[in-house]
Amino acid sequence: MITRKIDSIIEHFxxxxxxxxxxxxxxxxxKTYSIRNFGxxxxxxxxxxxxxxxxxxxDIFKNAADSDSILLRLSAFTDKPLIxxxxxxxxxxxxxxxxxxxxxxxxxxxxxxxxxxxxxxxGVELKGLSSAPVGYMDIMEMYPIDFKEFIGAxxxxxxxxxxxxxxxxxxxxxxxxxxxxxxxxxxxxxxxGGMPAAVQKYLDTHDLREVMNEQLAILKLYKLDIxxxxxNKKLYLDDxxxxxxxxxxxxxxxxxxxxxxxxxxFSRYENSFLWMSDAGVALPTxxxxxxxxxxxxxxxxxxxxxxxxxxxxxxxxxxxxxQLRILNGDSNINYGAIFENYVAEELHAHxxxxxxxxxxxxxxxxxxxxxxxxxxxxEVKSGKDYERHNALSNVMSNINYDIPLAYVLCxxxxxxxxxxxxxxxxxxxFIEHTQQGSVKYDIDLSGLQ
Numbered sequence: 400m401i402t403r404k405i406d407s408i409i410e411h412f413x414x415x416x417x418x419x420x421x422x423x424x425x426x427x428x429x430k431t432y433s434i435r436n437f438g439x440x441x442x443x444x445x446x447x448x449x450x451x452x453x454x455x456x457x458d459i460f461k462n463a464a465d466s467d468s469i470l471l472r473l474s475a476f477t478d479k480p481l482i483x484x485x486x487x488x489x490x491x492x493x494x495x496x497x498x499x500x501x502x503x504x505x506x507x508x509x510x511x512x513x514x515x516x517x518x519x520x521x522g523v524e525l526k527g528l529s530s531a532p533v534g535y536m537d538i539m540e541m542y543p544i545d546f547k548e549f550i551g552a553x554x555x556x557x558x559x560x561x562x563x564x565x566x567x568x569x570x571x572x573x574x575x576x577x578x579x580x581x582x583x584x585x586x587x588x589x590x591x592g593g594m595p596a597a598v599q600k601y602l603d604t605h606d607l608r609e610v611m612n613e614q615l616a617i618l619k620l621y622k623l624d625i626x627x628x629x630x631n632k633k634l635y636l637d638d639x640x641x642x643x644x645x646x647x648x649x650x651x652x653x654x655x656x657x658x659x660x661x662x663x664x665f666s667r668y669e670n671s672f673l674w675m676s677d678a679g680v681a682l683p684t685x686x687x688x689x690x691x692x693x694x695x696x697x698x699x700x701x702x703x704x705x706x707x708x709x710x711x712x713x714x715x716x717x718x719x720x721x722q723l724r725i726l727n728g729d730s731n732i733n734y735g736a737i738f739e740n741y742v743a744e745e746l747h748a749h750x751x752x753x754x755x756x757x758x759x760x761x762x763x764x765x766x767x768x769x770x771x772x773x774x775x776x777x778e779v780k781s782g783k784d785y786e787r788h789n790a791l792s793n794v795m796s797n798i799n800y801d802i803p804l805a806y807v808l809c810x811x812x813x814x815x816x817x818x819x820x821x822x823x824x825x826x827x828x829f830i831e832h833t834q835q836g837s838v839k840y841d842i843d844l845s846g847l848q
Contacts, residue, residue: 401552401598403429405541409437409515412537419503419514421493424541425679425708426624427617429595430517433541434489438515443485446477450495460498466509469502486512493518504532520624520678542748543593543709546741547828550584552598567822567829570815578812578823583726585825589737590722592711593744607722614715621680634671643681643705644716647736651763653686654705675705682706682743684753690767690774690800694754704755706743713740734781738824739765742779742808745827761797762790771833776805785809785821795819806830 405422412420422430438445448456459472473488474481481488493499493516506514516536544552547560559577566573573581590610591601597613600606622637629636646654654672675681686702687694707713714721714737724732743753746768756776757763766777776795778788785807795805795818808824815821 401595403433403548406433419507419536421536421538422517422541423538426519426620427594427596428541428543430541431491434515434517438487438489442487444480444482445487446479447489447491449491451492457496460496460502466505469506481512483511488512488514490516494520500532504535507535544595544598545593545745545748546588546825549588552602564829566813567826570813570820572812581825582810586726589710589725590714592709594709594711597711611715614712618712635668636671636674639671639675643707644713652704654703680708682708682747682753684743684755686757687754690756690794692769692774694769706740708744710737710741710744713737738781739779742766742827749831761793764790764794774802776802778807780807780809785811
């Protein structure tokens with residue numbers, strides 16, 4: 400049984416709110432499974448309508464004047480009862496039915512039933528969906544299974560997770576036996592990744608060949624989406640997707656357009672990279688001119704790294720046999736790209752915008768994020784020389800940046816050295832946004848009233 404974080408989020412949403420909920424996310428991350436599980440568990444009647452499998456369902460919403468006509472058509476379309484106050488209606492693959500955006504406002508306003516929606520590639524197909532319909536529907540993004548969910552599915556107890564979190568907060572060493580076991584689980588996660596089908600296949604069989612077959616099937620599905628969207632290869636989407644593993648394995652991991660075409664200009668093909676991000680299949684990480692907040696102001700949109708949305712899919716794209724070498728901790732493997740991909744997807748799932756910093760004078764930082772009003776540099780070290788980080792030292796010693804803390808994610812145990820916290824790479828699961836309390840501001844209106 401794979402317990403997902405979003406399961407409790409969905410439950411809480413329907414306890415507290417009367418609005419509809421849309422679950423967005425890349426293909427194969429588990430949206431439909433979680434929604435079905437919730438609907439069957441909490442509602443007397445659960446109605447599912449998939450606009451891909453039953454495209455005729457789109458006619459329910461065409462030229463519908465109001466909620467009454469929509470519900471009348473809906474009742475004729477389904478063989479399940481619509482019980483007022485006890486029915487959840489699930490619209491799946493909503494990217495195929497743009498009319499749902501307008502219709503959901505009327506349905507929520509009518510108030511007899513509850514609604515939940517999901518879709519893939521919404522950032523591509525329904526560009527305006529994130530801003531409408533305001534007040535009637537909330538949008539949540541779902542990601543692949545993260546490391547915390549993964550080890551929970553394998554049977555690691557909540558007591559161990561609580562202890563690890565305490566070590567992270569207190570900056571104290573982890574028991575070496577537990578640390579060693581967690582590093583083994585981390586290497587397994589690099590191979591299996593977070594696609595639910597691949598994780599479930601591992602849980603059922605423990606056969607890495609079967610896991611890879613699932614991963615290759617997902618990659619084929621992604622490639623099919625790409626070929627359908629860009630049939631004439633004018634956007635180079637297929638080539639960009641195929642180049643992600645090799646570009647990440649290059650020395651600076653930055654995506655080089657000339658590796659696609661000698662005459663390519665970013666301004667012409669920027670939409671190609673935006674498509675990868677909007678479709679949820681890749682995570683762009685942009686260079687910033689200075690490591691000072693707000694990072695978005697110094698973002699350089701033509702300088703970026705491009706990570707896979709799932710580290711297991713990345714590993715599956717490398718040479719066959721790599722999986723066992725990763726599990727055995729083969730020292731001849733360059734883990735840099737795989738380690739960084741894991742960090743990128745964890746930080747992204749925690750709501751961080753992804754940036755890195757590269758300066759000819761100071762060097763390159765693997766990641767830099769904003770946390771609690773400050774910039775937080777993060778270095779990812781896969782080898783034994785994890786305490787050598789010239790760029791990080793340069794940035795931390797620069798008084799103009801005033802950075803209070805830095806992380807070095809590595810294979811080793813927790814250690815604090817000045818303003819730098821060294822910790823095992825799997826502890827990325829605890830890097831989250833700091834909770835902000837209420838901010839009150841009173842203004843003196845005397846003389847104005």
